[in-house]
Amino acid sequence: MLFDWAFAFEILPVMAKAALVTLQATIVGYALALAIGLAMALARRSRRRWIALPVGETVEFIRSTPLLVQIYFLYFVGPQFGLALSAWQAGLAALGLHYGTYVSEVYRAGLDGVPRGQWEAAAALNLSRYRTYRDIILPQAIPPIVPGLGNYLIGIFKETPLLSVIAIIELLARAKLIGSETFRYVEPITLTGAFFLVMSLAAAALVRLAERRLRIR
Amino acid sequence: MVKFDAVVKRYGGLVVLDGLDLEVAAGERVAIIGPSGSGKTTVLRVLMTLEPIDGGIIHVDGEPLTHMARNGRLVPADERHLRRLRGRIGMVFQHFNLFPHMTALENCMEAPLHVLGLSRAEARERAAGLLEMVGLGDKRDAYPGALSGGQQQRVAIARALAMRPKVMLFDEVTSALDPELVGEVLQVIRRLGEEHGLTMLMVTHQIAFAREFAHRVCFFDAGRIAEQGPPDRILVEPEHPRTRQFLSAVLESH
Amino acid sequence: MDLIVPLLRGARVTIEIAALASLVAIAVGLVVGLARLAPWRAVRALAVCYVELFRGTSLLVQLFWWFFVLPHFGIFLAPETVGIFGIGMNIGAYGAEVVRGAIRAVPRAQHEAAIALNMPPALRMRRIILPQAFRAMLPPWGNLLIELLKGTSLVSLITLHDLTFVAAQLNVATFRTLEIFSLVLVLYYLLARGVITPAVRWLERRASRGWVRSEV
Ligand SMILES: Nc1ncnc2c1ncn2[C@@H]1O[C@H](COP(=O)(O)OP(=O)(O)OP(=O)(O)O)[C@@H](O)[C@H]1O
């Protein structure tokens, strides 16, 4: 028998613990991406070109280069400048930055979707730019992009296995460790794949639900 | 040439063709008029087999179109049967529907080449000749996006003719055009009728054109022919009150 | 300078894997995308399963599966093969959605015009629908190929000596961390924005030659 169910059940508790690590990384990384992405989107819309342009170029750069190399970069380059980041700090920062660039595009679409008249109305009320964004623009820009943002939650989730390269023992790293200890790779890696599949499908279903809700409104 | 026999077409619960009977002789030119939603387009679409029908039968050139004989009984037509008979019919659409990635000439060559199996030289000659006939000999290498609406519609006519259909269907072919371009398209259609004697069914709001060009006018109302006859009678002294009402509304808007 | 030579050697592996995986991705994307629109239910269901399976599990998990698990079933694939097909089949699943979307975006009127000219289904697809869909799918394919290029960095984790692998190795050997990883990032950036993006743009221009977007 190729897939040993008994063995699979035996490793299940350890795998479940590692899955929690994966979920943790996903949630923290996503929170970072949401914040960084918003900052990027607002900076790119800044009227000061010396802010908007470099930020725009940086976003392009980060998005066009591999997350894996970015993880290495943050983890290994920091100590050279006396800024030693722990594996978790480096890994989550890389995830947040990398996905922040994707998320910023989603925000951008949302911000562009707010009619010009809203800006003009806010200006007519003499609201500050900060107030305008906080009270007028963002509350209108964000609800329609919730499904788009949700897709990147799934995206980050699927990239967390990369954290294993800097010794964060998330699910895939655990699976590989079990494999190298027991010489049985079939069960741990297949279980890992199944976990990702089930979680992604569930999350995708939620995103679709959100989309449908939006369309009804 | 074309015969609708108690044809029924429904969309969900909506009955669009309500037991329609209509016979068109070879060489006859029939204009179809009627209020919006009365089923005019649908008549042409079911005849072009773009939509299946829900009841009745349509014959083309003496053969059943929507059905075929199997074991002595008529059963709904399969794709092979449709492909054999569809070649007898050509259609020109309100919005031209030219293939945007092909030049005028390529639009007209495509089906003769790949459906009729003509050689490239034959297809090219036929297409070029037809473009010449519709007055676009100099536009054969233009893409649809670079042509005016009237020119596009004339290419569309040439494209349909390249298949040598026996029956041509025109669905409001001038209503998407600017007024000054309507004439050039109608003129092409007029020549088709007068010089080539093609059988035609045309849905049109061009009352004056229908009057001088059509042999017969059918006034549609709610999926049936409410009144039909020679244009001079239907368009000038209609009997049916709905026809009168419709005509005065149309003439008013012109 | 002493860094450049090994890095370029790694870049060559990256380029080879990326190029071949792109071919796989495009082929898979076309086949599965068309299958999703097939008239047969079973074929459509199979295509949906493929797309969900390959998009729903992570790329690295897939590569490890091919690399570590398949041997237990008696199938031994070279790491190059795993890289090329593993990445190609993963990106192909996303490509299938692009293909499907582009085909469905061709207006119904184009299908009807082709039917009115008595074209059989395969001919309609090949001569009328696909060429128009092709143009629409180029920009998203450009993005996917950049994702693919980035994905090739994962082959460093299945023993291939690509750009990322060489960088990690040099880093351990020389500790010139900042130089190495900056160079590597710039190389990836050049491949993405200096090669893939312009190539796709060029294709886009060629594909739209003659079209003036005035219709519809
Ligand atoms: N695909 C479809 N699905 C549902 N209903 C349809 C469809 N096509 C047409 N209908 C309905 O069928 C009826 C007849 O449509 P048809 O297009 O034949 O009208 P028409 O006489 O050509 O009108 P018009 O002058 O506006 O073109 C209309 O009520 C229309 O809404």
Ligand SMILES: [Mg+2]
């Ligand atoms: Mg109509």
